[in-house]
Amino acid sequence: MLIQYELLKLLRKKFTLILMAVSLALTAFLFGLPVMQYQIYDENGVIKGMEGIRYEKEQAVKLPTFLTEEYIAKTVHQVQGLFQNPHNVGYDGNEQFLIGEAYWKYIAPRENLLNTIAKAYDNPGEHSGYNKLADIDAAEGAKFYQAAESKREALLEDPARRMTAQQKAYWSSMAAKVSTPLKYGYYQGWETLISSFELLMFAILSICIVIAPVFAGEYQAGTDALILPAKYGKTKLVTAKIRSAFLFGALAFTLHIIIAFGILLTTFGTDGWELPLQAANMTIPYDFTFLQAALAGLGVLYLILFAAISLTLLLSSKMKTPYLVLPVLAAVLFVPMFLTPDGTTGIYNQLLFLLPYRAAMPELGKYISYQFGSLVLDAFAARTFLYVILTVIMLPFARRSFKKHQAA
Amino acid sequence: MELQLQNLSKQYGEKRAVQRLNARLTPGVYGLLGANGAGKTTLMRMICGLLKPTSGAILLNEAAMEELGEQYYTHLGYMPQDFGFYPEFTGREFMLYMAAVKGLDKKRAKSRSQKLFSMVNLQEAADKKIKTYSGGMKQRLGIAQAVLNNPAILILDEPTAGLDPKERVSFRNLISQLSRNRIVILSTHIVSDVSCIADTILMMKQGRLLLQEPMDTVTDSIRGKVWEVLVSERQAVEYSRRFPIVNLHHEKGKVRLRMVSETMPAAEGRAAEPDLEDLFLYHFGNQTQEEMEDVDPI
Numbered sequence: 001m002l003i004q005y006e007l008l009k010l011l012r013k014k015f016t017l018i019l020m021a022v023s024l025a026l027t028a029f030l031f032g033l034p035v036m037q038y039q040i041y042d043e044n045g046v047i048k049g050m051e052g053i054r055y056e057k058e059q060a061v062k063l064p065t066f067l068t069e070e071y072i073a074k075t076v077h078q079v080q081g082l083f084q085n086p087h088n089v090g091y092d093g094n095e096q097f098l099i100g101e102a103y104w105k106y107i108a109p110r111e112n113l114l115n116t117i118a119k120a121y122d123n124p125g126e127h128s129g130y131n132k133l134a135d136i137d138a139a140e141g142a143k144f145y146q147a148a149e150s151k152r153e154a155l156l157e158d159p160a161r162r163m164t165a166q167q168k169a170y171w172s173s174m175a176a177k178v179s180t181p182l183k184y185g186y187y188q189g190w191e192t193l194i195s196s197f198e199l200l201m202f203a204i205l206s207i208c209i210v211i212a213p214v215f216a217g218e219y220q221a222g223t224d225a226l227i228l229p230a231k232y233g234k235t236k237l238v239t240a241k242i243r244s245a246f247l248f249g250a251l252a253f254t255l256h257i258i259i260a261f262g263i264l265l266t267t268f269g270t271d272g273w274e275l276p277l278q279a280a281n282m283t284i285p286y287d288f289t290f291l292q293a294a295l296a297g298l299g300v301l302y303l304i305l306f307a308a309i310s311l312t313l314l315l316s317s318k319m320k321t322p323y324l325v326l327p328v329l330a331a332v333l334f335v336p337m338f339l340t341p342d343g344t345t346g347i348y349n350q351l352l353f354l355l356p357y358r359a360a361m362p363e364l365g366k367y368i369s370y371q372f373g374s375l376v377l378d379a380f381a382a383r384t385f386l387y388v389i390l391t392v393i394m395l396p397f398a399r400r401s402f403k404k405h406q407a408a
Numbered sequence: 409m410e411l412q413l414q415n416l417s418k419q420y421g422e423k424r425a426v427q428r429l430n431a432r433l434t435p436g437v438y439g440l441l442g443a444n445g446a447g448k449t450t451l452m453r454m455i456c457g458l459l460k461p462t463s464g465a466i467l468l469n470e471a472a473m474e475e476l477g478e479q480y481y482t483h484l485g486y487m488p489q490d491f492g493f494y495p496e497f498t499g500r501e502f503m504l505y506m507a508a509v510k511g512l513d514k515k516r517a518k519s520r521s522q523k524l525f526s527m528v529n530l531q532e533a534a535d536k537k538i539k540t541y542s543g544g545m546k547q548r549l550g551i552a553q554a555v556l557n558n559p560a561i562l563i564l565d566e567p568t569a570g571l572d573p574k575e576r577v578s579f580r581n582l583i584s585q586l587s588r589n590r591i592v593i594l595s596t597h598i599v600s601d602v603s604c605i606a607d608t609i610l611m612m613k614q615g616r617l618l619l620q621e622p623m624d625t626v627t628d629s630i631r632g633k634v635w636e637v638l639v640s641e642r643q644a645v646e647y648s649r650r651f652p653i654v655n656l657h658h659e660k661g662k663v664r665l666r667m668v669s670e671t672m673p674a675a676e677g678r679a680a681e682p683d684l685e686d687l688f689l690y691h692f693g694n695q696t697q698e699e700m701e702d703v704d705p706i
């Protein structure tokens with residue numbers, strides 16, 4: 001009953017509707033960009049946008065379903081064969097690559113796949129393309145999964161990461177669960193989606209701006225003097241206000257998600273949802289499909305939203321007008337955007353990966369972990385803990401400071 | 409029903425807005441008089457739980473207000489001196505919302521607000537947005553929300569401020585209708601607002617309760633101290649410097665002055681029957697005199 005009226009207060013304001021419309025439009029634009037800017041090449045040149053996506057999906061039909069050792073060995077031999085014919089090979093003074101029909105016919109249609117394979121043979125710090133395959137000793141089979149595991153181990157052992165034995169064990173046992181041979185296919189939509197989460201921070205900010213008046217708006221309008229002396233003014237009404245803020249936030253955010261993901265998944269297609277993340281990069285330790293990873297990332301995003309709403313309510317209960325909430329919130333949500341990590345270890349980096357903007361990025365292949373005693377948490381778990389705790393601890397303070405507000 | 413104020417004080421920094429105020433209030437209409445800044449609003453906000461007293465206690469039937477919690481507020485209706493509305497709500501939505509905050513069930517909320525809309529003469533405007541209301545309409549909506557929960561304690565902080573004389577009269581009648589069987593505290597600095605509806609007069613000065621008297625006997629203390637004289641305009645200026653002037657009336661080149669003074673101000677003075685206005689002036693004379701000179705320089 002009270003919730004309905006509190007929601008009505010939010011929704012009756014023109015400002016709410018305008019801001020939500022702007023924010024939805026911005027989200028649609030940001031998530032439309034990867035579609036509009038999408039480009040792929042065939043021998044005749046570049047193919048852009050939807051046409052490019054359609055072309056890539058056509059090519060993807062020919063991709064293998066499973067990356068077996070035999071398939072990889074065959075592929076590596078094939079690429080090596082192509083490099084043996086000097087007519088096929090170009091050189092830019094730095095590295096060799098295939099040209100002409102050899103490239104367009106055998107490489108281009110499955111370049112992502114070849115890159116995924118090639119990267120498994122890299123040393124830490126290298127980022128090779130398909131031409132790496134020319135240098136692999138595959139006389140006795142490709143030993144692809146073994147190479148991938150060695151690379152993963154090398155990454156964990158890298159002294160710059162300063163990982164404890166428990167952390168290494170944590171990641172290794174997680175990676176060991178990934179089943180082989182790997183299922184492969186087209187996953188462009190999901191990959192784009194998973195790398196775009198942080199763009200939804202604007203939606204979170206807009207939603208918090210709408211919610212900012214929940215308490216401060218009453219102080220500003222002078223309605224606090226009417227509702228606080230009413231029977232439920234300091235009890236049920238406060239609960240209703242908090243609930244309506246979360247309800248509005250969850251619904252409005254879901255609307256943004258539907259628009260954002262809808263755009264990506266209708267244009268790139270939902271294909272690939274059941275593929276393992278390792279199809280994109282073998283060093284990713286998570287035993288997740290693309291869909292599972294997207295949901296985990298989305299879960300964290302909702303928790304960031306809820307913590308931001310809690311913070312907004314706390315600020316709103318303390319400040320005289322809703323306008324003062326905005327700068328604080330914008331700073332909290334976006335300042336981390338300008339702080340760049342200089343690695344994955346050390347307090348600075350570890351904290352940075354927990355701050356709102358960075359925490360929105362799943363960082364699947366970075367082995368970000370937190371250790372408390374013998375307990376190791378990965379980024380998802382640490383963020384979940386942190387944001388649930390933040391959401392919960394700020395609310396009683398908001399409640400209290402509204403109740404104690406001196407309407408003078 | 410008894411509302412008890414025990415040694416109630418409120419201090420803003422150095423400023424003592426209310427000082428050690430004691431009173432026991434039983435059902436009846438209390439006219440709370442005091443000059444600007446006397447502490448009326450501060451007192452009322454403390455009774456409404458909007459300001460925390462610096463010291464002292466507020467008790468309802470012997471129980472402390474903080475301990476009663478929701479129970480206390482069930483009995484309370486408040487119309488603040490300055491307050492706001494939700495401009496995008498209609499009058500009806502606002503009333504139903506306030507009814508919900510006051511814990512009325514849906515059915516009662518509807519019937520009660522319908523009844524109050526006709527009582528405050530807003531039935532036509534009930535479904536219009538509040539942002540289209542005039543000041544007087546908002547004032548009437550303000551009192552309607554205050555009595556929604558049929559409160560045993562009704563606090564009205566300058567309810568007639570900003571109303572035109574006609575609205576003021578009908579507002580006064582409305583308040584007197586709504587006042588039966590409640591503790592009504594009505595603050596004002598317009599004496600005529602309370603002189604016909606109050607049972608008891610409370611007078612505050614600089615945070616202190618100066619006087620608490622039944623209406624019938626409140627003026628007894630200044631009986632024999634109110635005078636009228638008919639003087640020339642030049643003499644009138646002289647008098648107004650020396651005595652608190654209650655009233656002044658020009659009569660054929662002369663001026664009839666009404667003033668409060670312990671002794672007869674002049675040989676030609678004539679004792680007059682004291683009224684509430686005289687009393688107010690007697691206590692707040694120095695403050696009000698300047699205001700009067702501003703308005704009507706002689």
Ligand SMILES: Nc1ncnc2c1ncn2[C@@H]1O[C@H](COP(=O)(O)OP(=O)(O)OP(=O)(O)O)[C@@H](O)[C@H]1O
Pocket residue numbers: 408420423424425442443444445446447448449450451489597
């Ligand atoms: N928030 C505050 N901070 C500091 N001083 C205040 C505050 N509120 C009120 N005061 C002071 O306390 C005193 C009492 O103010 P209050 O509003 O209670 O008077 P009042 O009798 O209601 O006056 P009025 O007739 O003008 O409404 C005044 O001197 C005022 O300046």
Ligand SMILES: [Mg+2]
Pocket residue numbers: 448449450489565
């Ligand atoms: Mg006042």
